[in-house]
Amino acid sequence: MRYVLRSSQGRGFAGQVFRLGRANGRRPVLATRSIAFATGHDAPGSFTTLSASSTDLQTILKITRLTPYLVPPRWLFLKIDTDEGISGWGEPIVEGRAHTVLTAVEELSDYLIGQDPLQIEQHWQAMYRGSFYRGGPVLMSAIAGVDQALWDIKGKYHDAPIHQLMGGKVRDRIRIYAWVGGETPEEIAKSAQNAIASGFSATKMVITGALQIVDSIAKVETAAAKVAGIRAAVGSDLDIAVDFHGRIHRPMAPVLIKAIEPYSPLFIEEPVLPEHLEFMADLRRNTHIPIATGERLFSRYDFKRLLTLGAADIVQPDLSHAGGITECKKIASMAEAWDVALAPHCPLGPIALAASLQVDATAHNAFIQEQSQGIAYNQSNDLTDYLVDPEVMHFEDGYIDIPDGPGLGIEINEEYVRQRAVQGHRWRNPLWHHDDGSIAEW
Numbered sequence: 001m002r003y004v005l006r007s008s009q010g011r012g013f014a015g016q017v018f019r020l021g022r023a024n025g026r027r028p029v030l031a032t033r034s035i036a037f038a039t040g041h042d043a044p045g046s047f048t049t050l051s052a053s054s055t056d057l058q059t060i061l062k063i064t065r066l067t068p069y070l071v072p073p074r075w076l077f078l079k080i081d082t083d084e085g086i087s088g089w090g091e092p093i094v095e096g097r098a099h100t101v102l103t104a105v106e107e108l109s110d111y112l113i114g115q116d117p118l119q120i121e122q123h124w125q126a127m128y129r130g131s132f133y134r135g136g137p138v139l140m141s142a143i144a145g146v147d148q149a150l151w152d153i154k155g156k157y158h159d160a161p162i163h164q165l166m167g168g169k170v171r172d173r174i175r176i177y178a179w180v181g182g183e184t185p186e187e188i189a190k191s192a193q194n195a196i197a198s199g200f201s202a203t204k205m206v207i208t209g210a211l212q213i214v215d216s217i218a219k220v221e222t223a224a225a226k227v228a229g230i231r232a233a234v235g236s237d238l239d240i241a242v243d244f245h246g247r248i249h250r251p252m253a254p255v256l257i258k259a260i261e262p263y264s265p266l267f268i269e270e271p272v273l274p275e276h277l278e279f280m281a282d283l284r285r286n287t288h289i290p291i292a293t294g295e296r297l298f299s300r301y302d303f304k305r306l307l308t309l310g311a312a313d314i315v316q317p318d319l320s321h322a323g324g325i326t327e328c329k330k331i332a333s334m335a336e337a338w339d340v341a342l343a344p345h346c347p348l349g350p351i352a353l354a355a356s357l358q359v360d361a362t363a364h365n366a367f368i369q370e371q372s373q374g375i376a377y378n379q380s381n382d383l384t385d386y387l388v389d390p391e392v393m394h395f396e397d398g399y400i401d402i403p404d405g406p407g408l409g410i411e412i413n414e415e416y417v418r419q420r421a422v423q424g425h426r427w428r429n430p431l432w433h434h435d436d437g438s439i440a441e442w
């Protein structure tokens, strides 16, 4: 693009435009481009940009390659390279459908190769609106992983954390919760005491197995006894969120909610499946416990329906499922307008968590962050195994710091990622059956 300037001095001259570039993802360098100036007759001593008279602006960065890595325990990492040596990482994944999302990312590469990675909003719109069929877990997770990697590149290019590029952070750290588990009330109470000993002040737990559409009160009482067991063991020292996991159908959900209300859970998650947001709104109107949902909603448009129905007090978009940083920041702002809280879903890997923390940093309504350290799925590899410096995900007093390094604020150990990608994975969620042989919700 050629800029034509005018000066009242009536002198024409040639100049250069200086743009900050980056040679290796770390240190700024000056890139120069010759530009011609013409003279004009504005106020004395002033220079005014009048017009852009040609279209010869060269893109400084170009996307050159997308490299997926399928790694244990059940994750998919994506590395996007550029011609300037800056690379970004994303985590495009739907748990149990990693290969399907990988194919969706591969299809997006037809558009992405050769593009300027800094034009994130434009690419987001192209990936979303450029496809006649859109939305849903697979396509939105593919976009999410690409979007995270583009933001990582942009941050490294500007030598700034992503939250700085989004307006700056409103908090230095955010509360996190640990998972507690066990079959008996005693085992669960012990698990909760361990969480407190590790510095956590909040936990989440799943309290039921499969429940049929209408089921026994004995199962409800067993579930409620688990929450009661924790309260008896730790009093009010621990906040306890309860995840129904979408396992409970409409007829049983109010029964289970009423059974655990006396133990004051922090929130109740997915009290019914997100397919039933209308019923979720009914449940919310009939309990004083905050209702949370959102890990199986994938765009602003899905969340628009949730918020319009008044179905939740807490939204839980997943940074790797709901269109990435670009879309989840917008979802957070929509929720803020309804005075609804934000608690991003994240039982995934370190890139997804780092992306979540960047949005948490800038969202006033964020109050707690999920994370997967020690979660049951993480047997072969855990949250920080793939990081060069695990300390950037430092937990203390039940909080995690917002990373302040450039981009996502984490550095991926690519050599180790390559090693583990040789093993890969084919993780699937379990398929459950009721006693009569019919399929159960997991």
Ligand SMILES: [Mg+2]
Pocket (backbone or CB within 6 Å): 243, 245, 269, 270, 295
């Ligand atoms: Mg959940």
